[in-house]
Amino acid sequence: MERNMMRFNALVGIILFCFTFSVLPTTINGRFTVLNSTSSTFTVLFQVNTNTGIDDLGGTTIVFGFDTAAISFTSTPVSNVDYIFHNFSGGNYSSATVTKPMKNRIWVNIDLPFVNSNNGTVISSSPQWTDVVTINFDVENPNITPGLSWLLTSSFWGIYDADNTTLWETGIFEGNFGLVVEVDDGWNTVSVPGINADGQGVNIWWPGKDPASSVFKMLGATYTPVTTTIPGEGYWMKHFGANVYNTGDEWPEGGIQIIPNDPIIAGAGWNLIGGYEIVVETSSLTTTPTGLISGIIYSYSDNYQIATTLEPGRGYFVKLNGAGQINMPGGIAKGSGELVEHFNEDWGRIIITDNAKKNFTLYAVNEETDLEFYELPPIPPEDAFDIRFGSGRIAENLKSENHTIEMRGIAYPVTVKVENLSITLQDESGNKLNADLSSGEAINITNESIHRLFILSDKSETPISYTLEQNYPNPFNPTTTIKFAVNKDSNVNLSIYNVLGELVSTLVDEQMKAGYYEYEFNASNLASGIYIYRIKADDFVETKKMVLLK
Structure with a gap:
């Protein structure tokens, strides 16, 4: 309920008028x-x-227009029901009223007779505000912007000073809105939905950020540090402790300036973006050209989470199948936020929970599925909590082959629980961890050296022979993965050689149980060229070539 209220408060808006x-x-x-x-x-x-x-x-008749398709106002407004005046009704003033002489116009009428010069209400100095009147509209369509605007269609409509009969003229129409954003301790994906009058620097927007960590934007496939922010971009920001940021507290009391909700330029692949001043459903996003969004839209708060809405101040990962523009819809109210079902109930689930109570669920599909749809966004920065299959996905077909689970930023001990699934879990060697789990069972991992889990599903069989697969990717720079299979308990050696036959690296040299394995080879300290990798398991020996291309 508290988080929902914070989300609602983020809708509290300000429309600012400035005239001289x-x-x-x-x-x-x-x-x-x-x-x-x-x-x-x-x-x-x-x-x-x-x-x-x-x-x-002194006196005023202010005329406001509004979009009748979005909101409506009664033709016979009643004081203290449809409107409530503050500071300008009673005393030296005549009875203040709000009237509706036209379908899409309302008049705010305040009168201080000129005989009472200099006896009007003194208006507060900026940045303080003086309350005038509260107005209650009815909503006709919550998905349309209300279109409130200050109008001066007659020389007799405007604002007078108490001791001067000269009409004050309207000037620039601007817009501000109130903003409330809740951030968690640690890494968050955030954005700036408008212009902060105090500046656009990262320390101005998030004074509680970790001073030892940069704020990052996404540039292509990499994270790039930034010191200033731009609306429409999303950012990784590491925060000290949880906090709720508000206009009036950390941000200017006058609100955040509304800017045009321009389309966001985005590239093929993953993009880290932010929305503007209103909450919109992710299902309402469109692209130019059409149909570019592919896969699930995610935010990050403790872990990657599926996003059904884009909220002001949060950052979101959107994957496109081609370069183009992401278009934001308009509206004054949050949509239904109905969750689209991406994961079937009968799919297997692997639930991983660490000692800090952070958790993430991976899914095992049991049918033909477009697995590319389930690709997760890029790995978060530094020590952020992140769980994913070795393929980078949230869902995998465990029957097709054996897979790994990559764990980063976790606090031990770690609990792994399975549902609707039976698997065997191993560490890289098969010696520190080798456990069979059936649906409803869990295992506690206390060994802090285990960051990668190997999964053998209940449909997987013991290898019928020794095998050594071609490394992937190949060519590579600087890392590649080598997979192999052992069909019985064996003493296994996996080594890397240069073309002169000189030993470069030994990846494995130990007794291993029957099963499927994969190891990562890092050649960052080697020169480009052809290298040989060889496996020897009892009497089985096989070699393959790989190419390091820097």
Whole structure:
């Protein structure tokens, strides 16, 4: 409930108006602060301030327009029901009213007779605000922007100072909105949905970030450190402790400036992006050209999570099958957020939970499935918690071959539980861990040297022969994976040689149980060229070539 409230608060918006008095050097600002936005009601508070803090409001008829397709207002508004005045009703003022003379117009009427010059309400100096009136609208369509705008269609409509009959003229129309973003201790994917008046630096947006860690954006397939931010981009940010960031606390009380919701330029593959000032459903995103989004959209908070909505201030991974633009829809209310079912109930599940109570679920498909759809975003930075199959996916067909699970940023001990599945789990050697697990069973891993698990499904058989597979990728730079199979308990040696027959590296030299294995070879300290890898297991010997290309 608390997180939902934080999400709701992120919808609280501010619409800012700025206009300049044509005779006196006084600038008056106005704004609508959205107090409530649901599928049925839309409540705004009209506020004003000046750059002087000494001017008093004499009288005004302010006319606002709105989109009747989005919101509506009663034709016979009742005071203290449909609107509530603050500071400008009673005393020296005549009765203040809100009227609706036209279908898509409302008038805010305040009158201080000129005989009471200098006795109006003194307007607060920026950045403080003076409350004027709360207005209650009904929502007609929550997916359409309300279109509130300040109108001056007659020379008699505007704002007067208490001791001057000169009409103040409207000027620049700008927009601000309130923002609340909850961040977790450790790594988060974040974004900046607008312009911060204090600046766009990473330390201004997130003063509680870990000073020892950079903030990263995604550039191609790599993470690149940044010191300033741009709306539309997403970022990795490591934070000290959990925190809730708010306008009025860490961010300016006047809100975050709304910017045009321009399409986001994105490349083929994974992109780390951010949304703008409103919450939108991921299912409502479109692309130019059409149909570019492929796979699941993810955010990160303790682990990768499937995103059904894009919330202001959060960062999201979106995969495209070609370069193009990601288009954001409009609206004033969050959509239903209905979860699309990506994982069948009868699929096997491998649930991994570490000592910090962080957990992640991997899935074992039992039917023909487009596995590319289940590719996870790139590995997070540094020590971030991350669980995935060795293929980089969240789901795999364990019947086709044997697979690995890669574990990063975990706190030991680690619990591995399986559901709807029977598997054998081993470490790389098969000596530190070799456990058979049936559905509902779990194992506790305390050995902190185990970061990779080998999976033998219940459909997998003991290899019928020794085999040595071709390394992948090949050519490679600087790492490649070598897989082999042992059909009985054997003393196994796997070594790398150069073309002169000189030993370069020994990957394995120990007694191993029957099973399937894979090892990573890192050649970062070697020169480009052809290398030979050889396996010897009892009487079995086989060699293959591989190419290091730097």
